[in-house]
Amino acid sequence: MAASDVIRAGRPGTAAGSGPVPRPRRQYLGRRLTHHLILILISLAFLAPFLVMITTAFKTSGDIFRVPPRLLPQHWIVGNFAEAVQAMPFLRYLANTVLLVVLNVAGTLISCPLVAYGLAKLHWRGRSAVFGTVLGTMMLPAQVTFIPLYLLWDRLGAVGTLWPLIIPAFFGSPFYIFLLRQFFTGVPDSLREAGLIDGASELRVYLQLILPQAKAAIATVAVFQFVATWTDFLLPLIYLNSQQNYTLSIGLYNFFGEHGVAWGPLMAACLVFTIPALAIFMVAQRYFVQGISVTGIK
Amino acid sequence: MAEATLAGRRPRRRPAWAGLAFSSPWIIGLVVFMAGPILVSLYYSFTEFNLFQSPRWVGLDNYATLLKDPKFLGSVFNTAYLAIIGVPLGLAFALLVALALNFPVKGQPLYRAIVYLPAIVPVVTASYLWRWVFNAQYGYLNQVLGSIGLPQPNWLADPMWTKPAVLVITWWGIGATAVIYLAALKQVPQQLYEAAAVDGANGWQRFWYVTWPALTPVTLFQLIMGVIAALQIFAPTYLLTQSRGNAANGGPGDSLLTYTMHLFHNAFVFLKMGQAAAMAWILFLVIGLLTSFILLTSRRWVHYGSE
Numbered sequence: 001m002a003a004s005d006v007i008r009a010g011r012p013g014t015a016a017g018s019g020p021v022p023r024p025r026r027q028y029l030g031r032r033l034t035h036h037l038i039l040i041l042i043s044l045a046f047l048a049p050f051l052v053m054i055t056t057a058f059k060t061s062g063d064i065f066r067v068p069p070r071l072l073p074q075h076w077i078v079g080n081f082a083e084a085v086q087a088m089p090f091l092r093y094l095a096n097t098v099l100l101v102v103l104n105v106a107g108t109l110i111s112c113p114l115v116a117y118g119l120a121k122l123h124w125r126g127r128s129a130v131f132g133t134v135l136g137t138m139m140l141p142a143q144v145t146f147i148p149l150y151l152l153w154d155r156l157g158a159v160g161t162l163w164p165l166i167i168p169a170f171f172g173s174p175f176y177i178f179l180l181r182q183f184f185t186g187v188p189d190s191l192r193e194a195g196l197i198d199g200a201s202e203l204r205v206y207l208q209l210i211l212p213q214a215k216a217a218i219a220t221v222a223v224f225q226f227v228a229t230w231t232d233f234l235l236p237l238i239y240l241n242s243q244q245n246y247t248l249s250i251g252l253y254n255f256f257g258e259h260g261v262a263w264g265p266l267m268a269a270c271l272v273f274t275i276p277a278l279a280i281f282m283v284a285q286r287y288f289v290q291g292i293s294v295t296g297i298k
Numbered sequence: 299m300a301e302a303t304l305a306g307r308r309p310r311r312r313p314a315w316a317g318l319a320f321s322s323p324w325i326i327g328l329v330v331f332m333a334g335p336i337l338v339s340l341y342y343s344f345t346e347f348n349l350f351q352s353p354r355w356v357g358l359d360n361y362a363t364l365l366k367d368p369k370f371l372g373s374v375f376n377t378a379y380l381a382i383i384g385v386p387l388g389l390a391f392a393l394l395v396a397l398a399l400n401f402p403v404k405g406q407p408l409y410r411a412i413v414y415l416p417a418i419v420p421v422v423t424a425s426y427l428w429r430w431v432f433n434a435q436y437g438y439l440n441q442v443l444g445s446i447g448l449p450q451p452n453w454l455a456d457p458m459w460t461k462p463a464v465l466v467i468t469w470w471g472i473g474a475t476a477v478i479y480l481a482a483l484k485q486v487p488q489q490l491y492e493a494a495a496v497d498g499a500n501g502w503q504r505f506w507y508v509t510w511p512a513l514t515p516v517t518l519f520q521l522i523m524g525v526i527a528a529l530q531i532f533a534p535t536y537l538l539t540q541s542r543g544n545a546a547n548g549g550p551g552d553s554l555l556t557y558t559m560h561l562f563h564n565a566f567v568f569l570k571m572g573q574a575a576a577m578a579w580i581l582f583l584v585i586g587l588l589t590s591f592i593l594l595t596s597r598r599w600v601h602y603g604s605e
Contacts, residue, residue, distance in 0.1 A: 032403055035398075035401035035402075035403045036403055036405075038398050038401070039398055039399070039401065039403065039405075039409045042395055042398055042409070042413065043409055043412045043413070046412055046413050046415065046416055046470065046473075047412060047415075048438070049416070049424075049427050049428065049431055049470065050415070050416075052427065052430065052431055052438055053423070053427050053430075056430065064436065065436055066436070067435060067436065068441050069436050069437065069438055069441055071438070110323075111323040111324070111327075114320050114321075114323060115320065115321050115323055115324040117320055118316075118317045118318075118319070118320025118321035119317075119321060122316050122317035122320060123317065124314040124316065124317030124318060125314050126314070126317075126318075127317055127321075130321055130324065130325060133324075133328055134324065137328070137332060139526065139585060139586070139589060140332070140336075140582065141526075141529075141530055141578065141581050141582055141585060142530070143530065143558055143561055143574075143577070143578040143581060144335075144336060144339050144578040144579065144581075144582050145331065145332060145335035145336060145339060146339075146561075146565060146574070146578065147338075147339060147342060147565055147571050147574060147575055147578075148334070148335035148336075148338035148339050148342070149331065149335050150565075151338075151349075152335070168327065168331055170323065171323045171324060171326060171327025171328075171330075171331060172323050172324040172327055177324065202316045202320075206320070227418050230420065231418070231419070231420035231421060231422075233420070233421050233422055233533045233537075234532060234533060238566065248420075248422075249420060249421075249422045252422050252423070252426070253422060253537070253540070256426060256537075256540060256542075257540060257542060257543060257544070258542070258543070259542075260541070260542035260543075261542075263430055266426060267426075267427070267430065270420075270422070270423040270426055270427060273420055273422070273423055274419055274420060274423045277418050277419065277420060278415065278418070278419075281411075281414075281415065281418050282411075285407075285411055288414065288418075288477075289410070289414075289477055289481075292414075292474050292477045292478055292481075293477060293478060293480075293481035
């Protein structure tokens with residue numbers, strides 16, 4: 001490792017794009033400032049729409065329809081939030097969304113690690129063929145199965161209920177199975193064999209020895225599934241047709257349909273809807289980064 | 299014998315039932331939610347079917363009708379625009395952001411988090427939020443553009459500008475791709491940079507001969523996933539063209555009628571289930587062809603390390 005790497009970053013491997021030839025100290029300061037400046041500009045570009053959403057949520061309509069627009073409200077108000085919550089059965093939608101998220105995460109965490117373990121650590125005929133279908137279906141556009149699935153749920157009397165948005169999670173989803181399989185492949189075989197020697201069943205080995213090893217990977221899948229379910233729009237749009245079963249996505253969609261230009265309440269509702277996704281991201285940031293990196297690289 | 303196997307490094311053989319049992323949720327789901335529906339959907343694509351009467355076999359009629367449907371052709375054009383322009387530029391943008399995120403400065407995790415943030419915003423929120431930002435009269439974007447002397451297009455009302463607007467929204471959510479690039483950048487061996495510097499390579503040469511080759515496998519993966527996602531883009535365009543009291547209509551001059559939106563309309567609004575199924579199969583075919591094409595041509599530009 002070059003000495004300059006240590007000086008520059010204190011941590012090797014992060015200096016791509018900048019030369020390893022030592023330079024005078026002042027030049028480093030200048031370069032560091034430039035780096036921060038670029039990063040701050042990028043950050044502002046990514047944050048600006050959030051700022052617009054937040055400030056609009058606290059604006060009176062007089063402030064909202066001002067030309068030219070001003071970012072900050074002249075009069076801060078909280079009425080938009082009350083208006084949004086009263087204009088639709090917000091709590092009902094929230095409850096439906098939470099129910100969906102809980103059951104989807106549960107279903108995913110029951111099914112995906114199980115399948116991934118079977119594909120990573122157990123040796124059986126047909127395993128590679130089954131794994132091939134996992135990879136293959138990642139390329140299958142969902143639109144191909146739209147109509148038959150809709151009819152299937154219709155026959156079962158489940159169109160309009162939350163069931164079509166819940167049940168499939170219990171059968172695994174290819175992306176997570178792939179991610180978890182990558183992880184399980186790295187768990188040493190000796191662990192499983194030690195358990196088997198001690199007379200544990202295959203299921204017990206899985207539950208008591210392997211799963212605890214996979215906490216980080218499982219957390220990654222859980223947060224991904226949380227956000228995916230929380231933010232989903234297409235499936236609720238297809239399957240939900242009565243207000244009592246709407247999710248927040250569909251609730252907001254209908255709110256816009258009815259109140260189009262009520263930007264204050266709309267942005268207030270959008271803000272409330274977005275906060276849980278942002279909160280889980282703050283809490284579980286490293287799992288997002290891990291999961292994203294692993295799936296991209298391997 | 300069993301002891302020897304256990305002590306050795308060879309994995310112990312177990313009967314197939316264990317593996318099958320563990321994988322059974324996927325296998326059952328595959329049959330019930332995929333294989334079955336795939337076959338049914340293929341059959342529907344050769345029929346005329348409106349949900350109320352049983353499907354009537356019409357051979358290739360759906361496919362022939364589609365090729366003469368101006369809305370279908372328009373949706374193909376719109377989607378191709380978003381994929382051909384949007385995906386490569388989006389990857390380039392993500393790479394630039396990742397290079398910046400890789401600057402050796404303090405606070406890198408914070409910058410990374412900020413860039414990733416939009417990627418987890420619900421699509422409904424993102425779409426409405428940008429509708430407001432793009433508003434020609436009261437929106438901020440045009441004010442910012444105007445203040446630096448750039449043109450202020452009527453983004454969502456001018457058919458020329460609706461697709462660029464959608465691209466801006468998708469690029470806002472580029473965080474995941476940037477994070478993948480960032481992880482790949484951190485894996486480039488430092489010795490290569492040192493060797494390049496010894497050889498007198500300048501910054502651009504170091505990027506072109508060291509960094510970029512190391513990034514090509516990730517780029518290939520991102521390119522394929524990006525194209526597949528772009529061909530299926532639905533929610534942002536649907537939500538941007540929703541009008542008060544009405545369902546989404548494809549925007550001015552149908553300029554945002556994307557392929558899957560037209561498919562969705564065919565299926566659930568016009569109840570032309572057969573035609574919608576045919577569209578889904580054409581999409582599947584195109585995705586397969588494009589993926590193979592990208593994979594084939596990738597041999598010319600993707601470099602795999604010696605590892």
